[in-house]
Amino acid sequence: MKEDLLHFIWKHQRFSKNELKTANNESLVIHKQGMHNQHIAGPDFLNAQIKIGEQRWAGNIEIHSKSSDWYAHNHQSDPNYSSVILHVVWEHDVEVFNLHDQIIPVIELVHFINKDLLEEYEKLIENKRDWIPCATSISNVDEFTWKNWLERLFIERLEQKSLLVKQLLDDTNNNWEEVCFALIAKSFGGNINGEGFLKVALSIPISIFQKTANSVVLEAVFMGQAGMLQEEIDEPYYKLLQQEYHFTKHKYQLKELRDVKMNYFKLRPPNFPTIRISQLVNLYTKNSNLFHALIRESSLGNLQDLLGGQVSEFWSTHYTFNKSSSKRTKKISLSTIELLIINTILPLRYAFEQHYGKFEEEKFISFFRSLKSEQNTIIKKFEILGVPASNAIDSQALIHLKKNYCDSKRCLECNVGYKLLSV
Numbered sequence: 001m002k003e004d005l006l007h008f009i010w011k012h013q014r015f016s017k018n019e020l021k022t023a024n025n026e027s028l029v030i031h032k033q034g035m036h037n038q039h040i041a042g043p044d045f046l047n048a049q050i051k052i053g054e055q056r057w058a059g060n061i062e063i064h065s066k067s068s069d070w071y072a073h074n075h076q077s078d079p080n081y082s083s084v085i086l087h088v089v090w091e092h093d094v095e096v097f098n099l100h101d102q103i104i105p106v107i108e109l110v111h112f113i114n115k116d117l118l119e120e121y122e123k124l125i126e127n128k129r130d131w132i133p134c135a136t137s138i139s140n141v142d143e144f145t146w147k148n149w150l151e152r153l154f155i156e157r158l159e160q161k162s163l164l165v166k167q168l169l170d171d172t173n174n175n176w177e178e179v180c181f182a183l184i185a186k187s188f189g190g191n192i193n194g195e196g197f198l199k200v201a202l203s204i205p206i207s208i209f210q211k212t213a214n215s216v217v218l219e220a221v222f223m224g225q226a227g228m229l230q231e232e233i234d235e236p237y238y239k240l241l242q243q244e245y246h247f248t249k250h251k252y253q254l255k256e257l258r259d260v261k262m263n264y265f266k267l268r269p270p271n272f273p274t275i276r277i278s279q280l281v282n283l284y285t286k287n288s289n290l291f292h293a294l295i296r297e298s299s300l301g302n303l304q305d306l307l308g309g310q311v312s313e314f315w316s317t318h319y320t321f322n323k324s325s326s327k328r329t330k331k332i333s334l335s336t337i338e339l340l341i342i343n344t345i346l347p348l349r350y351a352f353e354q355h356y357g358k359f360e361e362e363k364f365i366s367f368f369r370s371l372k373s374e375q376n377t378i379i380k381k382f383e384i385l386g387v388p389a390s391n392a393i394d395s396q397a398l399i400h401l402k403k404n405y406c407d408s409k410r411c412l413e414c415n416v417g418y419k420l421l422s423v
Contacts, residue, residue: 001090005121006063006109007044008412010088011036014421015112023092025104026053034061043078044144050086052105057086066115067106068072070096084151087193120421131381132406133422135377139386141419146387147414153397157307160400161347164353169355171202176207180291180348184283185342188276192267196260200225202390208248210288215312215355225254226262226273228348237314238321279332282309294345295352303345309336338371342392369393378402 009015010033020028034045043060050057062084064070071094075081079233082099086108124133128328134139165179172178189197203225212218223229224245229238248254260271269275287293287306297303310316310331317327346368353359371392373379379389382398387397404410411417 001065003063003065003112004412005264006088006090007036008421009109009113010045010061010063012418013163014117017112020112021106022052023108024363026105026143028052028086028105028107031056043084048085052086052147057085059083061086061088063088065089066091066093067096068094070104099111110230111350112422113163118147118423121411124417124420127207132385133409133411135385135415137420141416143418150394150397150401151361152415154365154393155361156404157396158347158350160404162345162351163228165348165351168202169351175206175327176293176295176352177210177289177291178202180294181206181209181284183344184290184340187340188280189273190267190271190276192263192265192271193273193276195256196226196229196262197273199257203255205252208252209284213288214283215278215281215285216240218284219278219312220255221248221254222277222281223274224249225257225276227257227260228273229263233321235321264320269325272322274318275315275330276326278311278315279309279330282311283307291348295349300367303341304334304337307340307345337353338392341368342371342374342396342401365393370401374399 013030017030021031022028029051031049031051032047034048035043037046037060043062045061045063048059048347053305060081062075062081064072064073064087067087067089069089070076070087070421075084076097077099078118079099084098087096087104089106089108090110092106092108096106098104110280127133127135130136133191167182168179168182169176185201186194186198189195204221208219208221209218216260220229220241223241229245230244233239249256264272283290286309290306293306294303300375305401308331310329315325319325349360350364353364369391373389373391373395376399378399379395382389382402387398389398401414405414411421
């Protein structure tokens with residue numbers, strides 16, 4: 001019997017409480033099961049209240065598969081466990097004593113659990129055939145449960161993504177404009193070049209982008225730091241960028257990056273790093289204080305307009321330096337803008353509002369609920385199972401659910417799993 005299931009059973013009191021008995025055949029009444037302790041060293045449930053026989057007790061609860069695990073974990077000599085008033089186990093194989101040589105009452109849950117719950121749990125955990133453990137029953141979960149769980153998952157995902165924001169704030173001495181630039185650059189790099197774009201952005205003082213409205217200079221700086229201007233190419237624009245980069249690099253004493261390489265493999269031409277860098281530069285030539293503009297904006301349409309842009313003149317007829325192509329404006333697509341908002345602007349805005357104590361969950365969720373759902377493999381498979389994503393809040397939540405709960409079979413921590421195990 002796994003301890004995480006015993007934790008779940010005790011936390012949610014998923015057992016018959018009629019005529020509860022300890023292992024020594026004393027009557028047991030549970031007034032409070034205690035608060036689940038998942039963060040600090042010590043017993044599993046804190047501040048419980050029970051009654052054994054005629055004696056009321058207040059203290060902590062420890063849970064193990066077997067009573068002997070108490071000694072395997074050396075709790076008998078740990079002061080943190082001196083206030084344990086009940087040992088909850090599946091199998092009672094040995095008497096347990098605390099630090100003061102006092103016997104600790106034991107309850108064997110095996111005698112009080114509904115066997116249907118165990119069968120349902122086994123179905124979930126042992127399921128290796130389906131895409132997710134509850135694939136065959138997930139559509140049975142009611143809409144109210146889904147709505148609340150998806151909103152919570154969405155906030156969890158924002159919290160997870162905001163960790164990078166906090167790290168970058170530390171690295172940049174709380175310069176929000178610099179953090180914004182780095183994160184937007186990472187997003188423009190996509191799955192293939194995102195980390196490279198991030199390193200390049202962090203190597204360039206944001207003041208260069210704020211003080212320079214010349215797209216040629218900014219393209220030169222970013223491409224130069226990305227190692228894209230080191231060859232000898234017989235193209236006038238390439239040579240111009242080389243000149244601008246060398247001048248600006250010397251002027252601002254930029255440190256050359258040696259571990260960054262831009263990849264083109266498996267990318268469609270509109271996603272080439274050359275095109276994405278030019279589009280990124282265009283954003284900052286239009287608005288040098290982009291972060292403050294994004295944070296102040298209260299209209300989703302205006303937010304999308306702020307993040308719109310296109311390439312410079314040279315890149316309207318090129319995808320690489322070596323070959324020209326038919327002329328195209330190569331604007332940032334609406335789908336790209338929406339992904340930028342979902343994956344970058346939302347976490348950034350969330351971290352900012354949390355940092356200054358301005359976060360209002362309902363207002364925040366409502367603002368972004370009008371964004372369309374992402375379309376990817378995860379979302380499509382959930383739709384097949386009868387769980388559609390009606391907006392970006394839902395799609396972000398479902399992605400988080402799959403990657404952080406389903407893949408690691410954290411069914412006991414999932415509201416869907418809880419509902420399905422409510423037998």
